Amino acid sequence: MIEVKNICKSYNVIQKGEGFRGALKGLISRESEKVQAVKNLSFHIQPGEIVGFIGPNGAGKSTTIKMMSGILTPSSGEILINGRDIHKYRKQVVQDIGVVFGQRSQLDWDLRLGESFELLRHIYRIDKAKYEETLNIMDQILEIKPLLSKPVRQMSLGQRVKGDLVAAMLHAPSVLFLDEPTIGLDVGAKYSLRKFVKEVNEERNTTVILTTHDLGDIEQLCDRIIIINNGELIEDGNLEEIVDRIAPYKTLVVEYYDEKAPEHARCELFFHEANVAKYRFMKKDITAAALIQALSAEAQIKDVSIEEAGIDDIIRIAYGQLKE
Amino acid sequence: MKIYSYVCKMQILRSMTYKFNVYGNIIMQTIIMLTTSFFWKALYQNAETVQGVEIGSMLTYTVISSCISVILTTNVEQRITRSVEKGTIAVDLMRPVNIFAVFFAEDLGNVVALLFQNLLPIIFIGCIFIQVPLLASGASVLMFLISLCLAFFINWLLAAIFGMWAFTAINMHALLQVKRHLIRLLSGSMIPLWFFPEWLRIVLEAFPFVYLYQLPLSIYIGKCDGMSLIRGITIQLVWLAVLSFIFYILQKRAARKVMIQGG
């Protein structure tokens, strides 16, 4: 159970002048500006949820996840993990969380992967039998054992991310934070990462919180998404619900035998090129079957397909709303 | 040439950006200068002059030595080391610009920034707390400056040649320390050579280090004039030529080595 209550975070950003004069001036006085990276965020996360944070670069999602995992101190507000404030009881609370930051590894670059695990085993006071057991489970999901004796510096990015995932799970935390975990990974590595997240979530009921730019991650993993822009929460909810609410339409793509495309009162023909036409219609106005039937009465149809509004439409609309 | 002057100018700007570093360096260098002067004062408690040099000259020596150490700041060794460690050296060497010329332009820019940021405050503080470093005679200003310029080039070449060690597998950070300590002792920057035993002095004069600090400093306090001055500057010029030649050869070799390995 994670409770985030009214957290804010502001940074001081130093303004640098231009050219020689700016540099000289900077020696004497420096102007700094307060930037609000996160503004008054509040939400709850239940045990066993997989929650995805999405938003454009600089939206504040990394800042949020770093505050939730105890790395950054909020300027105001509080974050409770399993009922305890992570910043007041850091050492106790982090015993129950695991963190993987895609950009930075917590593994020792110079040494074999097993050495890093051994250090973690001692830091988290995991007994040998439990450690072996966890490692066996992880080996089934990620095939980690062959990598144990390989120096981390010789690993591929995909292998290193595997190492980091296992490292974060060794102490069996109930909450797992993933910051941009799939960044730079190839298809195979992405697949095993997603499989890993699903399995730890199902088998151990681990709560997973991740930030991502990858829509595949969201579609395949998250039951719930939180959209952040400019440090503010824009949407919070089930993927389908959000889709229904802010993009409650479907797109019907029809291929005709000739170039003439009929129109229909209850939908919008927004694309027509050669013998392909695309219709956008509201689910409440008309069903796809009725529409196809109506259209086929006026022209001969060769092929049809239906496109749901995707996650990228959602994001586009959500950001677009904010601009207006 | 235009690109190098641009690099130089950018470095001046970059050096000025970090306010805290600038102040930190001034404070630290001041402390070092002051402690050295106290060291000499403590030693001179029992004696008026030692080896024909009195305390006043030693204090001037200390202040000017601090100033020279500002001018003899180089970064080229670290730059080469970093480039080799990160593995970007192959790309760097194959660029259309000469990477060593870029490093030189950066070091030059850095020193120009330091002239204002560090040298002026240090002279100022030296004048107030230690003593005004009066020049022995007006005529020696020019010779001092010439000698100092030569020292700058010699120092840079030494640093660059030394930086080539980075191409071998040896840990550079340790070697850079060795170089720093050796130069400090062997160049007369802290303890002038005339305090050294005769035999050691003769040995040291065969190395380039004494022409970095000892020579310009001796000119400044008037302990080196006439024939010995001409001799000193001539030796500086010879070292400059010799080191340039060595540097040229090493640079060619490094480029070839990297081409074979990294190409």
Next chain:
Amino acid sequence: MKGIAGTIFHYIDVTFVNIRMALLRVVEYPSNIIGWLLSNPVQFLVGFATIQFAVSEFGDINGWNYGQLAFLYGLAVLSHALSMIFFVQGWFMGNYVIHGEFDRYLTRPMSVLYQFFFTNINIIGVTDLIPGLCVFLYGCHKVGFHWSIGNVFMIFVLLTGATLIRGGIYIILGTTTFWTRSNNDFAQYTQEIFDKTTMYPLSMYPEGVQFVLTYLIPIGWVTFYPVSNMLGLSNDYLQTSAAVWLTLLIGILVMVLAALFFRLGLRNYESAGN
């Protein structure tokens, strides 16, 4: 295991793992040791040559003869070496701050300061101990140091205190980077200042400097006061008969202050890439 004993046992246990990893790292890059084995003796031979020169040209320095100076110098190098092993990372804290390296320490259930210093424990600093030990033993011989258990114990107390004072000051200097967010490298200057103030008698500096180094920045306690005590040398500025124990006390005090200051700084930690 629970309670304080359990915590201490936990930290000792992790320390052993850290040392093991540090040794493995040394084995991984053997050329590093060669470099430092070459570098560190040179550095302190240069320093020792300076003292030898000073005494031979000028006679005693403020009433300290050659042997006593060697004893002082030896202890200064030994405490320096110990601080290099445990606390040298303090010099480079700026680098760690800028690159967000504290992220991982903050997400682990141990003291951040402990993790910072001990996951980066500098085993190679042992190479500093060798020249230190040589000069110290030479000084012991010159001053006729009596190797009784009591005296050896006092040396141990002195070195512990001295190392803590040095370490605390490194931490305080390094912590400033949480505010400045610049990659300050104090290494060279810190070392020169410590060298100049711990390897020579403090009494050669003017009273104002002695005041600062006694009460404000307690570098005088690293070697000067305790060694004066042990060798029975008096100084005009400050008389105390328990200087060795005071060194330990001040060391603990400085370390506690440094840890509090660090904690304050850590609140300003901004990770990387923001």
